[in-house]
Amino acid sequence: MRGNLSRRMQTIEKRVMRIVVCALLVLTVVQIGRARDPLEFYLAVAKKVESAAMETDLAYPVAAGAQDPAQTAPVLGTLTLRAQPAADVRIWQHDKLLGTLRQGDVTVQVQAGPVLLDGRSLAGVVNVQVIRISGAVMQPTLYQNLMIQGNIQTLLVTP
Numbered sequence: 001m002r003g004n005l006s007r008r009m010q011t012i013e014k015r016v017m018r019i020v021v022c023a024l025l026v027l028t029v030v031q032i033g034r035a036r037d038p039l040e041f042y043l044a045v046a047k048k049v050e051s052a053a054m055e056t057d058l059a060y061p062v063a064a065g066a067q068d069p070a071q072t073a074p075v076l077g078t079l080t081l082r083a084q085p086a087a088d089v090r091i092w093q094h095d096k097l098l099g100t101l102r103q104g105d106v107t108v109q110v111q112a113g114p115v116l117l118d119g120r121s122l123a124g125v126v127n128v129q130v131i132r133i134s135g136a137v138m139q140p141t142l143y144q145n146l147m148i149q150g151n152i153q154t155l156l157v158t159p
């Protein structure tokens with residue numbers, strides 16, 4: 001009787017082990033099937049997690065009695081920007097459209113203050129580089145690079 005009980009327990013143990021092994025195999029196959037391209041999955045998650053595109057109407061509120069900085073600030077000089085690849089990146093300063101980078105290169109007159117590179121309409125990545133500076137512009141630096149991917153980047157222009 002004891003031998004019969006021992007055989008039954010061994011048979012049950014073998015079946016349980018087979019079921020566990022089969023379940024692990026099925027789980028492994030399902031996981032491999034779901035993660036066909038782990039890099040694509042990572043990039044999709046990173047895109048959602050990292051900074052969202054800044055939503056702004058590009059308006060600078062002016063306090064009562066204050067003058068608009070675009071009318072009071074003198075022109076410091078010019079910046080020549082290059083987009084690789086050429087894309088519809090709009091260049092704004094003090095709520096005024098200075099130009100776009102559709103042709104790849106553009107030269108704009110700038111005043112002291114932030115220059116916004118608006119790439120919210122872009123689907124891909126665009127590298128914008130400062131290729132020429134003239135006048136009294138000290139910042140941004142020559143050959144400074146900015147990566148734009150559906151967002152707004154700021155160049156601070158200082159004398």
